[in-house]
Amino acid sequence: MITEGSNLLPSGNKPGKRYARHILFGLVLVLVVLATFSHNFTLKDQRSTLFPGFLGGHKHPKKKNVIFFVSDGMGPASLSMTRSFQQFTDGLTFDHMLNLDEFFVGSSRTRSSNSLVTDSAAGATAFSCGLKTYNGAIGVDPNGQPCGTLLEAAKLQGYLTGLVVTTRITDATPASFSAHADRRSMEQLIAQHQLGEYELGRMVDLMIGGGRTSFYPKGAAASPYGIRGSRTDGRDLIKEAVADGWHYVGDRESFNTLSEGDNVKLPLLALLADYDIPFEIDRLDSEYPSLKEEAMTAINALSKATRDSDQGFFLLVEGSRIDHAGHLNDPAAQVREVTAYDETFKAVVEYAKNSDVETVIISTSDHETGGLVTARQVSKAYPDYLWLPEVLAKAQHSCEYLARKLIQKKLQTSETSKGNLVKFIKHEIVEAGLGINDYTDEDIKELESLIDTPGFLMDKLTDMVSFRAQLGWTTHGHSAVDVNIYAYSNKDGLKSKILDKLGGNHENIEIGHFMRNYLGLDLKKVTEMIKNTTHTQEFVSSASEENYFEYIPSFLKEIEI
Numbered sequence: 397m398i399t400e401g402s403n404l405l406p407s408g409n410k411p412g413k414r415y416a417r418h419i420l421f422g423l424v425l426v427l428v429v430l431a432t433f434s435h436n437f438t439l440k441d442q443r444s445t446l447f448p449g450f451l452g453g454h455k456h457p458k459k460k461n462v463i464f465f466v467s468d469g470m471g472p473a474s475l476s477m478t479r480s481f482q483q484f485t486d487g488l489t490f491d492h493m494l495n496l497d498e499f500f501v502g503s504s505r506t507r508s509s510n511s512l513v514t515d516s517a518a519g520a521t522a523f524s525c526g527l528k529t530y531n532g533a534i535g536v537d538p539n540g541q542p543c544g545t546l547l548e549a550a551k552l553q554g555y556l557t558g559l560v561v562t563t564r565i566t567d568a569t570p571a572s573f574s575a576h577a578d579r580r581s582m583e584q585l586i587a588q589h590q591l592g593e594y595e596l597g598r599m600v601d602l603m604i605g606g607g608r609t610s611f612y613p614k615g616a617a618a619s620p621y622g623i624r625g626s627r628t629d630g631r632d633l634i635k636e637a638v639a640d641g642w643h644y645v646g647d648r649e650s651f652n653t654l655s656e657g658d659n660v661k662l663p664l665l666a667l668l669a670d671y672d673i674p675f676e677i678d679r680l681d682s683e684y685p686s687l688k689e690e691a692m693t694a695i696n697a698l699s700k701a702t703r704d705s706d707q708g709f710f711l712l713v714e715g716s717r718i719d720h721a722g723h724l725n726d727p728a729a730q731v732r733e734v735t736a737y738d739e740t741f742k743a744v745v746e747y748a749k750n751s752d753v754e755t756v757i758i759s760t761s762d763h764e765t766g767g768l769v770t771a772r773q774v775s776k777a778y779p780d781y782l783w784l785p786e787v788l789a790k791a792q793h794s795c796e797y798l799a800r801k802l803i804q805k806k807l808q809t810s811e812t813s814k815g816n817l818v819k820f821i822k823h824e825i826v827e828a829g830l831g832i833n834d835y836t837d838e839d840i841k842e843l844e845s846l847i848d849t850p851g852f853l854m855d856k857l858t859d860m861v862s863f864r865a866q867l868g869w870t871t872h873g874h875s876a877v878d879v880n881i882y883a884y885s886n887k888d889g890l891k892s893k894i895l896d897k898l899g900g901n902h903e904n905i906e907i908g909h910f911m912r913n914y915l916g917l918d919l920k921k922v923t924e925m926i927k928n929t930t931h932t933q934e935f936v937s938s939a940s941e942e943n944y945f946e947y948i949p950s951f952l953k954e955i956e957i
């Protein structure tokens with residue numbers, strides 16, 4: 397209270413004192429009016445919208461949002477590479493950091509139950525079910541028994557849920573939160589689960605990504621969605637989903653009508669490509685949204701839909717194709733993928749900073765891909781200590797894009813005009829595409845000879861870049877190196893709690909445990925509920941195989957012949 401002796405206003409000055417009393421009286425009056433006014437509002441919500449923080453903190457004190465970022469296949473070297481790339485391209489000093497760097501808390505050990513080197517399925521199930529399982533397992537334990545996931549438990553406990561990816565929505569990471577399958581290649585079954593065709597019914601409120609292929613029939617020439625459906629049971633799950641109440645969005649134009657989340661009706665099924673959304677380096681903004689647009693659309697939609705609820709939402713955001721660039725050993729594509737992921741993370745943190753709902757954001761990787769090293773010995777001589785980001789800056793497309801372009805060109809080129817093909821390789825692929833001018837005739841001959849073997853063709857293209865940049869790759873698969881953990885919360889006390897639990901070096905399953913405990917989820921109960929869930933399907937080699945070429949079938953299927 398302000399008293400007579402208060403030094404708020406100069407004492408001994410009578411008009412001043414009177415003035416202070418007036419102010420005080422006025423202030424009390426305003427407070428009383430505000431309190432009465434706000435109390436008379438029937439919706440708690442309107443009160444806190446009008447007077448955020450008024451009369452004590454959050455509108456729903458226990459309301460929580462969790463946004464879980466997975467940078468698929470991003471190891472420490474990808475971060476170092478991207479940081480240096482940005483410093484070079486933007487002319488920044490050595491102390492320029494990635495947005496993520498500021499939120500570093502620790503590292504995660506990634507092995508699966510049956511291998512020191514995990515795949516994305518076991519890696520994601522470690523987060524979603526909080527247990528170690530075998531490579532290829534989607535939401536099932538080492539015995540093949542379905543295990544309750546964070547997303548399912550959150551939904552059953554009143555949260556809204558969402559999945560945002562840049563690859564197929566049926567791919568291992570999103571699938572491990574929303575489906576149960578003995579093998580990751582059972583993408584037809586995974587699609588069914590994701591739409592609610594299992595014991596629990598619909599658990600996902602929003603899906604944005606690629607992977608339309610597993611939702612509509614193979615060979616359906618008259619399909620309204622495209623010509624690359626892969627379902628072998630003849631079912632049109634998109635049609636069924638719409639009849640079931642889902643709102644379907646299938647292209648950029650209809651995605652725009654979502655107005656960045658302001659105009660979303662849940663449940664939302666946004667399948668924006670048959671397989672992958674193109675790499676960021678190749679992406680045409682007129683045709684596909686960015687990861688940031690996808691994520692912000694999802695967050696705005698889920699925030700809006702939970703505005704009047706005591707429960708928030710659980711959202712998975714995956715930088716899916718960092719991993720693909722790693723498998724392809726394509727550093728020019730990868731630095732742009734990591735940058736897009738990093739920008740998305742920043743936008744989401746900014747969102748949380750301005751939200752009055754308690755929000756936890758965690759970012760980690762399931763594993764490293766490619767065995768990337770930011771150094772490479774390129775001759776017998778003792779190596780110089782350097783690598784050259786300018787080589788990546790000159791490259792204008794991914795090897796995936798350039799290989800596709802070259803294959804299409806060959807299909808259109810007759811035997812008699814082979815000279816044109818060689819010119820095309822030199823000028824369009826190597827000079828314009830890779831930004832390389834110091835190639836040899838041998839390089840061009842080799843590229844020409846590899847057109848019929850896309851895997852080797854892409855390998856040659858990326859190696860021309862990596863060699864010149866002096867970047868090393870040790871594998872087309874995954875590696876066992878520890879990956880980083882990043883975290884943010886808009887609630888101060890929580891930051892130290894997160895550091896306490898996730899700071900330092902941890903097993904990947906502990907990240908799942910942290911989210912489970914934070915949201916107070918009962919995964920065991922869910923596991924009990926899904927005991928009888930069908931988790932197997934006649935093996936169908938659809939979009940993915942558990943090997944390095946997992947993306948190549950989709951790449952080939954997408955070529956228009």
Ligand SMILES: *[C@@H]1O[C@H](CO)[C@@H](O)[C@H](O)[C@H]1NC(C)=O
Nearest residue numbers: 595923924925926927928929
């Ligand atoms: C699973 O199936 C068995 C046998 O049909 C049945 O007794 C049990 O109640 C089912 N469990 C659940 C959780 O549906």
